Amino acid sequence: MIFYGTNGTHLRTAALSQLDCPSCGTNVDLKVSLFSRYVHVYWIPFFPYTKLAVVQCGHCQMAWENKALPPSLAPAVRELKQQTQQPFWTWAGVALVLSVMVFGYLHSIRDTHTDEILLANPRAGDIYTVRTDSANMYSLLKVRQVSGNSVELVANEYQSSDSTPIETLNAPAKYSNEPFVLTRLDLQIMRRKGELTDVDRLSE
């Protein structure tokens, strides 16, 4: 269950000294208070959605709220609202969600970049995650040795629907004993076709 709702905070109080009170006609003590309404999720402010105004006359104590503001007061209140910013902290939740997304995006870019470097420089022990012929199944190839352009690999004899099967499948007994050879170019082509989805170098 997610707890969410709205909350409010006082932004500012200002005098409307040029205006007469619509009730008693004096202009001695007419004040407007602005409040921010914001959405919270688990009491973390997420984003502001409106400003509320309350006008009160200190002389006759008459008060008006947002929707019921007398027309003579509305323009001044509207102007004050436009001049008053919602505090940054009322955006905290949205800022938090955005920063998590940006972090995840940067992390995935770095990860892909690292994969390209590792694939271009194969080394014994490297593990490649590959899509198998069956739809949406994944398995592993392990580099046994590299000589020149030839990369000797052994195939894992198991497959998994998990796109990162390294933890479940990477046990020595699960690999075939019969190696086969691919060229570096073969690996690059598999990568470009999306058949080779991940590169891991566990020794580091």
Ligand SMILES: [Zn+2]
């Ligand atoms: Zn008044």
